Amino acid sequence: MHELSIAQNLVELAAEEARRRGLTRVRAVHVRLGVLAGVVKDALLFCFDIVTAGTPLEGARLAIEEVPVEIFCPRCRQPRRLPEPLPMACPECGTRTAEIVHGRELELFALEGEEGEGLGAPDR
Amino acid sequence: MAPRIVELRQNVLKKNDILARELRERFRQAGVYTVNLVSSPGAGKTTLLRETLIRLRDRYRVAALVGDLATDNDGRRLQESGAPVRQITTGTVCHLEAEMVGRALEGWDLAELDFLFIENVGNLVCPASYDLGESLRVVLFSVAEGEDKPLKYPTIVLGADLVIVTKVDLAEAVGFDRHAFYEALQQVRPDLPVLEVSARTGAGMAEWLSRLEEHAPAGRTPAAVPGAPGGEEGGRP
Numbered sequence: 564m565h566e567l568s569i570a571q572n573l574v575e576l577a578a579e580e581a582r583r584r585g586l587t588r589v590r591a592v593h594v595r596l597g598v599l600a601g602v603v604k605d606a607l608l609f610c611f612d613i614v615t616a617g618t619p620l621e622g623a624r625l626a627i628e629e630v631p632v633e634i635f636c637p638r639c640r641q642p643r644r645l646p647e648p649l650p651m652a653c654p655e656c657g658t659r660t661a662e663i664v665h666g667r668e669l670e671l672f673a674l675e676g677e678e679g680e681g682l683g684a685p686d687r
Numbered sequence: 688m689a690p691r692i693v694e695l696r697q698n699v700l701k702k703n704d705i706l707a708r709e710l711r712e713r714f715r716q717a718g719v720y721t722v723n724l725v726s727s728p729g730a731g732k733t734t735l736l737r738e739t740l741i742r743l744r745d746r747y748r749v750a751a752l753v754g755d756l757a758t759d760n761d762g763r764r765l766q767e768s769g770a771p772v773r774q775i776t777t778g779t780v781c782h783l784e785a786e787m788v789g790r791a792l793e794g795w796d797l798a799e800l801d802f803l804f805i806e807n808v809g810n811l812v813c814p815a816s817y818d819l820g821e822s823l824r825v826v827l828f829s830v831a832e833g834e835d836k837p838l839k840y841p842t843i844v845l846g847a848d849l850v851i852v853t854k855v856d857l858a859e860a861v862g863f864d865r866h867a868f869y870e871a872l873q874q875v876r877p878d879l880p881v882l883e884v885s886a887r888t889g890a891g892m893a894e895w896l897s898r899l900e901e902h903a904p905a906g907r908t909p910a911a912v913p914g915a916p917g918g919e920e921g922g923r924p
């Protein structure tokens with residue numbers, strides 16, 4: 564179970580970015596999680612609450628958007644979304660491929676919070 | 688107080704990925720080929736690695752890092768090969784991270800090595816998320832584990848460069864269905880190369896070694912090279 568390590572990394576990264584961008588209070592942390600990222604959503608939610616306790620992110624909501632698998636079909640020359648994570652094959656023509664476009668993301672996508680008075684820190 | 692949303696789009700494991708990139712660059716500059724071995728517990732990583740170290744040792748300078756939750760059993764078994772071995776005790780952590788590898792390498796002169804093997808913690812889930820800066824990631828499946836393992840652990844298969852089927856000397860005894868296994872693997876990664884090996888009988892070892900030797904540093908004379916990098920033979924944690 565590596566979700567605890569991942570939650571720790573996530574919270575550190577989010578806190579650092581919040582500071583850098585002048586967010587005084589973080590209300591929500593938005594994450595994009597590929598269904599093939601090898602991370603269990605519920606475990607990550609559980610660990611997030613544990614890890615944020617006593618940090619500036621305490622009470623923040625973790626919003627996880629699950630990203631389905633999309634492959635690029637070499638035969639159709641098209642990106643195709645898979646109805647199920649497996650098999651890695653084009654749902655139209657059945658061609659097998661190793662070219663994954665989406666579905667392995669583990670990404671801190673956005674932060675939602677309040678700007679500090681007078682801080683007005685600009686983006687980068 | 689103005690509510691605000693800032694878009695970031697940053698990899699959650701950015702810190703590990705940066706460290707792994709630095710490690711990869713260090714390995715490249717030192718001319719050492721690094722192999723990360725992952726599998727579930729009991730798939731035969733340690734036996735395969737010990738036999739690999741013994742067979743490469745006459746011609747190349749080899750070393751190993753072995754990750755383990757608590758015991759040093761695997762580390763001790765590997766030291767029987769005579770190659771320098773260091774252990775990374777992870778405690779409760781079920782995978783190796785780039786930072787742990789970097790720390791374990793302290794004091795080793797990588798330029799003194801041709802091959803560095805990293806035996807990851809026995810686990811088919813968590814190690815998949817962590818780049819260790821390796822050149823080759825090998826996933827081991829033993830014939831005893833059942834043919835559908837690749838379907839159950841697709842993430843580790845997606846991140847692999849090579850699959851080794853281990854303990855093939857037992858295939859018949861355990862009723863290993865080769866066709867079903869390859870079909871399962873194909874459903875996840877149709878392009879992935881596979882080797883079948885028995886470290887016990889030596890079957891398939893030659894092919895595995897020649898794969899590795901393709902990456903041996905060019906121009907190196909295959910003379911016997913004395914063991915330890917940085918003069919720390921069989922370094923223990």
Ligand SMILES: [Zn+2]
Nearest residue numbers: 636639653656
């Ligand atoms: Zn197609």
